[in-house]
Amino acid sequence: MKCFDDDRLDYDPETGIFIWLVAPSGRSVGAIAGGSKSNGYVRIKLDGKMHQAHRLAWNTLHPNDLISPDEEIDHINHNRTDNRGVNLRKVSKAENSKNQSLYKANKYGITGVGFMPEFNLWRARIGVNRELIERHFRRFEDACAQRIEWEVFYKFHKNHGGR
Template identity: 40%
Template sequence: MDAEKGTADISASAAPKTSRPEVTAERLRQVLSYSPETGEFRWNWIGKFNRFVGKVAGCINGHGYRIILVDGRIYGAHRLAWMYVHGALPVHQIDHINGIRSDNRIANLREATLIENLRNKGRNSNNKSGYKGVSFKDGKWRACICRNGKNTEIGRYDSPAEAARAYDAAALATYGRFARLNFQVDAR
């Protein structure tokens, strides 16, 4: 508590609850091997735990991400893959380009801010049109996109596929390389 201002310093309480230090790139390479082509981690020989040597490390959590326990701390395998290749944990989030959370090939990973990562999100589970950014309203298929935190209507169309194509064009213009499209584009 700061006596002069009468305020508490909350920075200490905001720190992680574990006292174990984060893994270093050196330690990571000591205990695990990583294949950039497959995205797979395997255990190296580590002290008394040599029964795990060569076995795939970690497990898939309830959200579809592979997680790995290293020196008493749990890490997302995608974050460890980034560290293994680039030498440090990422500053921001790691985005799985193809949207498959367990695909940790380095070619499928990129650093992204929270907003960029959300732009690459697939369609909502309650979506009835089958296309991201498309809904049915007042007898037409409506295409919408989120711009600057606000839902913006792109237009209304006779078919859901037309609306989806309009969404894709707007998403590419608005989100760039982080756009999750309804239809595959070769020149991306």
């Protein structure tokens, strides 16, 4: 389907890939448009300006529901290069923060759970509406259970934390 923002591009919602219909200099008609940036997102240069492919994809699929400045496009499966229509959802910044990947530095395999050696206790934490909620436990399992309970209660996305 023709790209909403630019008729030089074709977008395939099944693959999430943009193809050049009219190629800029140095590109070929039929070539894949764009490339990955260091942060993992695919960007496409149009008329000297960089555009995020997932935003172009959303606007192409939903021309009557365009992205406003206070909205974001979430990659449901956390793969920033997967711009298929089924993997994109329009959300607020607060809602997008409820579908984060597990941080690489995480030592325990669950978001929001850590050990406090000075007290010999496990800590469960969650941030909701700019407020930090925290409880302490003697057992790792109890801290994990509390964190998961909070995620359900506060309606975090099922993929939050990479689980």
